Amino acid sequence: MNISTADFWGYVGQMLDGAVVTIQLFMSGFTLALVFGVAIGIITLSRNIVIQAVWRVYASIIMGVPSLLIIFLLYYGGSAMLRGLFGNNLYVDVTPFGAGLAALTIVYAAYVAELVHGAVRNLPRGQFEACAALAIRPVSAWRHVIMPQLARLALPGLVNIWLIVLKDTPLVSLAGLNDLVANAKIAAGATKEPFVFFIAASLFFVVASALTMPLSNWLERRFARGLQRVKA
């Protein structure tokens, strides 16, 4: 390696700053996608024609267009869109982080919503009927009976989405966000040591993914109360 130790640690420090940005974007993006996705998923179970039409258009755009394009659209076209929606005198500076967060939310909320649909379809109809026959009102039934079971059914899919969002987060660096990957690229370019910094960045993602496994196992055990004892 032909760089000084001080320089090297300088670049490592920059990459750590970038990693913090990556983690912030990933966590906030995943959380918002989860919240909006579950809400959209439940609302679009309705057979209302308008709701169904809006959902179909949204889902087919989101699932057909690459996330990178959505990030670019929101970053380069974001202020124009906001002005169009809320009036011309509004001036909002769309930051790369803001555009990236909005894009990850909009894209992955659609996937979470699809997951919710699948989980509801897999839930026996008898669960809804038992609630109705016991005079449990729909809101209570969803909260106490349906949602806990959906969480269990949707968990494997959610872990998948979690990992995909994690790996999609660096796309926002192309809109100018100084995240882990952007800083690794700068360091690699400046030092002509691509392997060192890109492998370091890769290790970060490997470790972050590996950490999700114990988390998802713990959640799975929690949600499978009453079920896993028989499997054993």
Next chain:
Amino acid sequence: MTSLATEAPMASPVAEPLRPIAVEMTGVDKWYGTFQALKGIDLTVRKGEKIVICGPSGSGKSTLIRCINRLEPHDKGTITVNGIELDGSPGRTQDVRLECGMVFQQFNLFPHLTILENCMLAPRLGRGVAKEQAEAIARRYLERVRIGEQAMKYPSQLSGGQQQRVAIARALCMEPRIMLFDEPTSALDPEMIKEVLQVMEDLAAEGMTMICVTHEMGFARRVANRCVFMDKGEIVEEATAEDFFGNPDSDRLKQFLAQILH
């Protein structure tokens, strides 16, 4: 057991004035798309009566019983339960469901809750009963279906017969005045049918109004005041258990009984 069996049908001597009506269906039609599942159903069930509905599969028995608590909305005619007419409004539907308990073929217990929690949920949410009181009610009914010692287990840890008894207890915890049974023993292994029927017979002996869709003809003979035979969405014959089995009127019922009582 034999004493219960003879008591039940004799509970309403001829001279006694007619009891109040629990469930009244008049001219009920039900369509699934272009298929007519129920055709002009007229049925009156009085308080304390035990009615058994039987018939070939696809004859509309389940649809009929599910219309009584509006799990299926009917398309024509009127259904009145303990004086409340089902007109499609959420309030009336809720009131009727508070009058009726229902037991399903597939038990439909909540798999993520313990047996005790299964029984406590509806009273707490639907009737606003306090936690301690709900637990006391749940334990009382679980004892009555002889499953009290399993209260802390989850449904998947119980046998089918035990699960169905829990389902009966869960429905009773809402203290309904009418119990609807939709083929309660059809999903059970043969050796578990008896324990569920026993619980239902105990319930009948206590004077509960019961409407049961079942193929258990022994149960029908022992417990039912009246048996109803359905075919192709119509009530073909309605008679006391004695006449129903001993002296069936229609050819369709004769055929059905010949097939089922081998």
